Amino acid sequence: MLYSLLQIATISCSENAKFRFKNHVSNLCKKASQKLHALARVSKYMERSKLELTLTSFVMPHFNYCPLVWIFYDRKPYKKINKIHERALRIIHKVITSNFEGLLIKSNSVSFRQRDLQLLLIEIYKIISNFNPSCMAEVVVTNFVPYNLCAITNLV
Numbered sequence: 001m002l003y004s005l006l007q008i009a010t011i012s013c014s015e016n017a018k019f020r021f022k023n024h025v026s027n028l029c030k031k032a033s034q035k036l037h038a039l040a041r042v043s044k045y046m047e048r049s050k051l052e053l054t055l056t057s058f059v060m061p062h063f064n065y066c067p068l069v070w071i072f073y074d075r076k077p078y079k080k081i082n083k084i085h086e087r088a089l090r091i092i093h094k095v096i097t098s099n100f101e102g103l104l105i106k107s108n109s110v111s112f113r114q115r116d117l118q119l120l121l122i123e124i125y126k127i128i129s130n131f132n133p134s135c136m137a138e139v140v141v142t143n144f145v146p147y148n149l150c151a152i153t154n155l156v
Helices: 004-010 021-046 050-065 077-091 100-106 110-126
Strands: 142-144 153-155
Touching: 021 050, 021 077, 050 077, 077 100, 077 110
Parallel strands: none
Antiparallel strands: 142 153
């Protein structure tokens, strides 16, 4: 717990008062990689459906917590995350030579960056359609324009 508080203090006091998630993402990738390594050792004894379930239950949740907070940070963390995702898909499909895009198609999945962008668009839609709580409406500022191109309101 104390280490987590020190990590948060370090993140908030970083240069130029910007959030730096490099250490945070590195820790997430390290934990996920360790679990993925353990899964790889026992994968030859498991069925594909059980491997997928184990992966989605124990490895991928490390990257599912609050992705909208760090979606705008940098693309470098996504490279690390996608490498782990690719490794996980290779373990599930027991394929060595296929590229990442082929593995995504084979598993009917998308990369984490694309998934996070989808989540962002869903949240923006909810805000525009007033499906979110009223406090979320303050996150996005709407700009009313006298002409109508595609919609009544435009986001600023």
